[in-house]
Amino acid sequence: MATKGANCSGQRLLPNVGCFFDYLLDTSKKSPMELINEVPPIKVEGRIVACEGDSNPALGHPIEFICLDLEAPAVCKYCGLRYVQDHHHH
Secondary structure (H helix, E strand, O other), X not given: OOOOOEOOOOOEOOOOXXXXXXXXXXXXXXXXXXXXXXXXXXXXXXXXXEEOOOOOOOOOOOOEEEEOOOOOOEEXXXXXXXXXXXXXXX
16 A cells, blocks of 8 residues: 555655656656657748747747758757758749
8 A cells, every 4th residue: 555655666755756756767668858759850841940849838838949041950949849941842
């Protein structure tokens, strides 16, 4: 039986820590950076992109304006999404 302040393994920890330590110790789970790196770079037509992290403002982050002048994907400093300029011509 788990007590208040115990993690999922039943070990006594600091109050309000919950299962966080079990999550950190579980090496089968991917880190947030590993997950975001699985998302391919987003192609955009302009030179500047405005990243908000999510279409829902409650789940996003402050708007980050990102310049896409370099060939390498540009990375949002808040969420890690990568953007590249789509150079196709009509």
